[in-house]
Amino acid sequence: MQNSDLKNFFTYSFSLDCVIFGYQNGKIHVLLIKRSIEPFENYWAIPGDLVYPDEDLPVAAERILYDLTRLKNIELHQAQTFGNPNRHPQGRVITNAYFALIRIDEFQAEASSWAEEVLWVPIDEVPNLAFDHNLIVNSTYELLKQKLTFEPICFDLLPVRFTLNEFQQLYEFAFDQEMDKANFRKKIKYIPLIAHDEKQQNVKHRPAKLFSFNEKLYHEQVKKGIYQFRM
Amino acid sequence: MQNSDLKNFFTYSFSLDCVIFGYQNGKIHVLLIKRSIEPFENYWAIPGDLVYPDEDLPVAAERILYDLTRLKNIELHQAQTFGNPNRHPQGRVITNAYFALIRIDEFQAEASSWAEEVLWVPIDEVPNLAFDHNLIVNSTYELLKQKLTFEPICFDLLPVRFTLNEFQQLYEFAFDQEMDKANFRKKIKYIPLIAHDEKQQNVKHRPAKLFSFNEKLYHEQVKKGIYQFRM
DNA sequence: GATAGATATTGTACAAATGACAATATTTAA
DNA sequence: TTAAATATTGTCATTTGTACAATATCTATC
Structure with a gap:
């Protein structure tokens, strides 16, 4: 992608964030990554990135999760969309959350690309995250609890x-x-x-x-x- | 908005579609508008349009619904996001559905802006709609039925x-x-x-x-x- | 004002699901 | 062979669900 394209892309773009819930020892955890790039460099965040212009959402969800954490073969489900105009400091980025549920010991998460570290953290001990990721994690957790009843x-x-x-x-x-x-x-x-x-x-x-x-x-x-x- | 901006905007943009369910005579209806503009000119569709670059989603939902149908003071709820790369013939347009429930006789829908007509149609008689709007209506109706159970x-x-x-x-x-x-x-x-x-x-x-x-x-x-x- | 017509409201009896608790079954370890 | 541990199944009282019937209350009409 060329610089000029990137600029246009970034004035109005669409991203996708993955809330990966992991179950272990009777506790629900969330998968975080440490950002090695601006903005929010060195902050913990949930794995997410821009969606490519020709990419369908479920495909993007898989790709983004794999790129940052090397997790694959995980069934991802769509959650809410977050579009506050100020949620991203560099421009208008609307983001769609996807979530998944996995058993932590069945998968091996590894930091990759601009993710410096990965970390499983219990749902009730999530630190301050980049962007509005705390909002995204909490909302998606509520949704998860509802979906467990019907699906x-x-x-x-x-x-x-x-x-x-x-x-x-x-x-x-x-x-x-x-x-x-x-x-x-x-x-x-x-x-x-x-x-x-x-x-x-x-x-x-x-x-x-x-x-x-x-x-x-x-x-x-x-x-x-x-x-x-x-x- | 200038022409060049519009072009960039439209290569990758974000819209919002409203699924308005109306109840009358023991039947659930959906509010449709007839499009007077391309693409899908003269097709029936649900009211929807592009979200402005600085506009939050709930605000956009109210504005778009009012612009096209003159409906206001309706509580809108977020539903799913649809992002298939081919869903819009003119470019990549990801859309977020919002829905509401109203009593038809308590509100007065009127065609406005590029909506040529408005029409309440029973949920089981929805015709072929523009874009992927049939998919959006059906998915949102399923969501509605789920929400009716718990809320x-x-x-x-x-x-x-x-x-x-x-x-x-x-x-x-x-x-x-x-x-x-x-x-x-x-x-x-x-x-x-x-x-x-x-x-x-x-x-x-x-x-x-x-x-x-x-x-x-x-x-x-x-x-x-x-x-x-x-x- | 008595009566028929229409629908609202309540009751009953049986079936099915739920919940608390008990009994039995199958495996390991000693 | 027996104790320990947990799996699996059974029982019974209670609650909830279902089908159907009975009664109540209003309007309209004569």
Whole structure:
């Protein structure tokens, strides 16, 4: 990109910021990067950058996340758009937040490009961030909590094959609500799960059966209108 | 705006489209305008236009809606952002949808600016629209239905004082589900309503009691955490 | 002012879902 | 073989949901 182009681009441009929520030890974290460039050099921020002129938003989300953190194969979901005219000190930059939920230990984040460091920080210990990124993180966290009720994104936080107890623990954490084991199993009766023959390994007690989310059946049922996910 | 500016602006710009849902005679409608300008001249579309470089999004939403339809004092809510690179034939235009819910008979929509006509069309009879506006309308309608479940925005669609039957009709339409009268009354048992002494007027049968939504009590209960609205 | 017509409002009985608690089953470790 | 640990299933009272019926109250008409 030439300098003159950059100038025009930057008087009115569109960026995309990724709020990556990571689950570990029963806690939700957010992935931050340290900026090595102006503006807000040396500030912590969420990974984000300008969208290319010919790039679709979901593609941009993946590219930007990979460029800055080397994370890939993560399903990103659209969140809110933030367009305050003063949110970026160098010009009008409207930004669209995308978010994802991952298990921290299944991925390896590495600083790349102009990201100097990466850091997982618990959601309730987020420091002062660059731009309006605190607003973006908080708003997106609220949205996440709502979406957990209506969309089966909780499975992003579980291993592909999980025990019903793991599922229940996640539920209890996400909705901050304890639940009886037997009753939890009744509650999820209609969620399309695949029961495998395989069992939990290396536990000092009766191993639990492993399940996985039946994504194909889920989409079929939703399409037919015979099922709507609700936690 | 000068011609050269316009050119740069238009190679990469940001617009805002308003999905205005209107309720009348037990049906949800969408407000359309007929475009008198290219591209998509003479096509029906939802009211939308470019956001000014210094304009915040909520302000732009109000301005654009007023410019094209003369509607004002309507509470607009942000919905999704649509950024497919080919969605606009003349360049890259990313657009952010905003939506609102109103009672059609309480407002007067009038074509203005480059809108040649305005039209309320039932949600299930929306014609082929300009750009990707069918996608925007459908996605936003899904979002609306989700929000109706968790937030008491349905009362925006009812008269301030309404009968339980009116309320039920709205429910049945919004969720596309018929319901027994007696059972509907049980279902809404915990929704904070004020029962007035006043009754329905000018009907040829036993008039129904009038109710209104107890917004004050609702907010108090939500604040205390003793109640969460759910339809 | 009595009665039919229309819709509002309330009641009942059964089915299904929920919640608290208990019982049984399967594995490891000793 | 038995204890320890957790998985899984079962029971029953309570609440909520559903279908249907009964009663109440108003208007219109004679």
